[in-house]
Amino acid sequence: MNIKQWLADTLKTSISELYSNNEPLTLSIQETNKEFEGDFTLVCFPLTKLSRKKPFETAQEIGEFIKQKESNIENFNVVNGFLNISLTFEFWVNYFLTFTPNVTNTDNSKIHVMVEYSSPNTNKPLHLGHIRNNLLGASVAKVMSAAGYHVTKVNLVNDRGIHICKSMLAWQKAGKNETPASTGIKGDHLVGNYYVAFDKLLKAEANPLIEAALVKDYSKFNAEAVLKISAIVDRIELAKDDEKKEAALGELKMLINNQTPIMNEAQEMLRKWENGDTEVVNLWKTMNGWVYAGFEETYKKMGVTFDRFYYESNTYVLGKNIVEEGLNKGVLFKKDDNSVWIDLTADGLDQKLLLRGDGTSVYMTQDIGTAVLRNEELHCSKYVYVVGNEQDYHFKVLSLILQKLGYDWAKGIYHLSYGMVDLPTGKMKSREGTVVDADDLMELVVEEAKKKSEELGKNEDFTEAEKAVLYEQVGMAALKYFILKVDPKKRMIFNPSESIDINGNTGPFIQYAHTRIKSLIKKADGKVPQTFESSTLPNETTHRSLVRLLSQNQDIIEEAAKEYSPALVANHTYELAKSFNQFYHDFPILQEEDKNLAAFRLQLIEKIGATLRYNMDLLGIELPERM
RNA sequence: GGUCUCGUAGCUCAGUUGGAUAGAGCAACAGCCUUCUAAGCUGUGGGUCUUUGGUUCGAAUCCAAACGGGAUCACCA
Numbered sequence: 001m002n003i004k005q006w007l008a009d010t011l012k013t014s015i016s017e018l019y020s021n022n023e024p025l026t027l028s029i030q031e032t033n034k035e036f037e038g039d040f041t042l043v044c045f046p047l048t049k050l051s052r053k054k055p056f057e058t059a060q061e062i063g064e065f066i067k068q069k070e071s072n073i074e075n076f077n078v079v080n081g082f083l084n085i086s087l088t089f090e091f092w093v094n095y096f097l098t099f100t101p102n103v104t105n106t107d108n109s110k111i112h113v114m115v116e117y118s119s120p121n122t123n124k125p126l127h128l129g130h131i132r133n134n135l136l137g138a139s140v141a142k143v144m145s146a147a148g149y150h151v152t153k154v155n156l157v158n159d160r161g162i163h164i165c166k167s168m169l170a171w172q173k174a175g176k177n178e179t180p181a182s183t184g185i186k187g188d189h190l191v192g193n194y195y196v197a198f199d200k201l202l203k204a205e206a207n208p209l210i211e212a213a214l215v216k217d218y219s220k221f222n223a224e225a226v227l228k229i230s231a232i233v234d235r236i237e238l239a240k241d242d243e244k245k246e247a248a249l250g251e252l253k254m255l256i257n258n259q260t261p262i263m264n265e266a267q268e269m270l271r272k273w274e275n276g277d278t279e280v281v282n283l284w285k286t287m288n289g290w291v292y293a294g295f296e297e298t299y300k301k302m303g304v305t306f307d308r309f310y311y312e313s314n315t316y317v318l319g320k321n322i323v324e325e326g327l328n329k330g331v332l333f334k335k336d337d338n339s340v341w342i343d344l345t346a347d348g349l350d351q352k353l354l355l356r357g358d359g360t361s362v363y364m365t366q367d368i369g370t371a372v373l374r375n376e377e378l379h380c381s382k383y384v385y386v387v388g389n390e391q392d393y394h395f396k397v398l399s400l401i402l403q404k405l406g407y408d409w410a411k412g413i414y415h416l417s418y419g420m421v422d423l424p425t426g427k428m429k430s431r432e433g434t435v436v437d438a439d440d441l442m443e444l445v446v447e448e449a450k451k452k453s454e455e456l457g458k459n460e461d462f463t464e465a466e467k468a469v470l471y472e473q474v475g476m477a478a479l480k481y482f483i484l485k486v487d488p489k490k491r492m493i494f495n496p497s498e499s500i501d502i503n504g505n506t507g508p509f510i511q512y513a514h515t516r517i518k519s520l521i522k523k524a525d526g527k528v529p530q531t532f533e534s535s536t537l538p539n540e541t542t543h544r545s546l547v548r549l550l551s552q553n554q555d556i557i558e559e560a561a562k563e564y565s566p567a568l569v570a571n572h573t574y575e576l577a578k579s580f581n582q583f584y585h586d587f588p589i590l591q592e593e594d595k596n597l598a599a600f601r602l603q604l605i606e607k608i609g610a611t612l613r614y615n616m617d618l619l620g621i622e623l624p625e626r627m
Numbered sequence: 628g629g630u631c632u633c634g635u636a637g638c639u640c641a642g643u644u645g646g647a648u649a650g651a652g653c654a655a656c657a658g659c660c661u662u663c664u665a666a667g668c669u670g671u672g673g674g675u676c677u678u679u680g681g682u683u684c685g686a687a688u689c690c691a692a693a694c695g696g697g698a699u700c701a702c703c704a
């Protein structure tokens with residue numbers, strides 16, 4: 001039962017009766033602020049039009065009317081135009097007896113939702129940004145399942161493209177047949193090293209060319225390139241401000257990079273790969289295999305899983321075919337160099353490339369193919385893509401293109417656009433070596449948990465294996481909670497050197513509250529009395545507010561599903577743990593002499609414990625029995 | 628430059644279908660372990676909710692403008 005909804009319905013009926021109103025009413029009902037007495041507050045200012053009285057008098061009048069009419073309403077008080085309503089303690093206790101943390105009565109069960117997250121490139125290891133992506137995606141999927149949706153978790157592996165060829169080429173050139181086994185390096189890191197190595201090789205070739213171009217020595221370039229390059233160099237000279245200069249310089253670098261022999265080799269490799277060249281495909285399979293093994297380890301440590309994997313190497317051909325169809329339908333057009341485009345200028349966007357002049361596909365081509373394939377296989381009514389907000393434009397375009405190609409279901413595409421994770425020094429940049437590696441970070445937080453735990457020395461009787469599990473649980477809880485408590489849409493700042501707090505609004509704080517509950521229940525020999533006499537219980541605000549917090553839990557989960565925001569669950573769970581800790585401090589539970597009251601308290605903390613556990617599971621956080 | 632997005636305490640964040648005196652945690656300071664786990668609890672200080680204007684009985688929340696961050700406008704993914 002949803003208490004707020006029940007109260008709203010009751011109030012609507014009563015107010016309509018009181019004022020002989022036949023119009024539909026929307027009431028503003030909120031939880032009563034702490035400094036006032038009451039459970040819920042009806043804001044009466046908007047109702048003065050109905051009552052034709054002053055706010056205070058209106059509230060007073062409504063209060064008297066409903067108190068008389070509804071036996072579950074114990075009392076009311078009026079402050080200005082605010083009507084504070086208290087429900088009877090008996091009502092709360094009866095509610096409490098039926099309480100469960102999980103969402104009941106859902107009508108979402110027939111709605112099939114896909115949640116795509118992680119979606120790594122197979123040319124380098126995962127970093128801090130991916131951690132937010134993975135934790136967010138995994139949690140959103142859980143929250144939506146909890147809210148009753150039928151959820152399919154999908155990982156779209158970005159296993160093809162020029163970036164993969166770069167790692168492969170560098171390995172061929174400088175790899176000396178190194179393998180994860182021969183070096184002891186985790187596969188994704190090894191391949192990542194070669195991606196960096198490619199960049200070095202590229203710079204070695206490109207830098208002299210760039211320097212030459214800047215002093216207008218064009219002898220190394222062909223006639224076509226000279227035209228373009230000289231035009232840019234002129235722009236650099238004429239640039240009025242640093243920003244424009246910088247932009248033009250970037251353009252020059254890109255252009256010259258593409259002129260280098262090694263870049264041509266990479267492009268040639270991509271063409272060979274798309275043509276199914278055995279040698280290239282085999283190398284690709286081998287190196288991807290290393291990366292997958294590495295990712296699997298990282299996923300396991302993060303605790304994220306998938307129902308289904310899609311590989312862009314399997315979908316780009318479909319994407320190309322769809323582009324061909326679009327060309328025939330006249331939705332797309334071809335330029336002189338044979339490249340294929342869509343014109344979205346009428347929709348306020350730009351022209352977008354869908355196929356290169358040499359026939360190879362780009363990011364958008366693959367995404368079109370993937371989207372269509374998934375719709376054929378999954379038939380979801382909603383497709384949630386968990387992807388960073390730097391790709392807002394891409395997804396706007398993707399959805400629009402699909403709709404223009406005649407796919408109506410593309411309206412169900414939702415880009416869950418999350419903010420970037422920044423370091424205190426600013427953005428992570430691979431060029432400056434400030435990228436925080438996912439594996440390193442997880443190791444760091446677990447190490448930090450170990451340090452703290454050893455300082456406290458509460459777990460010296462644990463076996464080494466038990467200790468390892470505990471440190472892992474606490475460290476990962478700190479990391480996961482830290483990331484998930486922040487509104488996904490907002491960019492956030494993460495400081496790895498300060499590591500992660502374990503006091504206050506943190507994962508370990510909630511874990512700790514839970515272990516206290518576990519400990520009490522254990523001390524009661526696991527026996528939680530199932531009944532108590534509710535009429536003799538004292539009406540006390542701490543108990544009451546705990547039951548109120550519990551009563552909000554289902555609503556919070558549904559809201560979190562609707563908003564795609566695990567942060568709502570995280571923050572509510574913290575509120576609950578905090579209130580429990582106060583309660584624990586102020587009231588005896590096992591020590592309580594009134595056995596009836598003790599029974600109620602024990603049952604109360606058991607339900608709080610179950611709720612903490614349920615909610616933390618939605619965040620992918622494990623709770624230790626002891627810590 | 629166009630488009631999008633964000634701006635709340637020293638720091639990290641809540642709070643936004645418009646409601647009461649804007650909340651937490653961290654950091655600082657002061658207390659609380661002979662009693663169910665002190666990874667806890669209590670208290671103190673800390674705010675022009677970037678600014679200005681508008682709408683309203685009422686604005687951190689809605690609208691407009693300005694200022695300041697960020698993203699994007701790639702034949703990278």
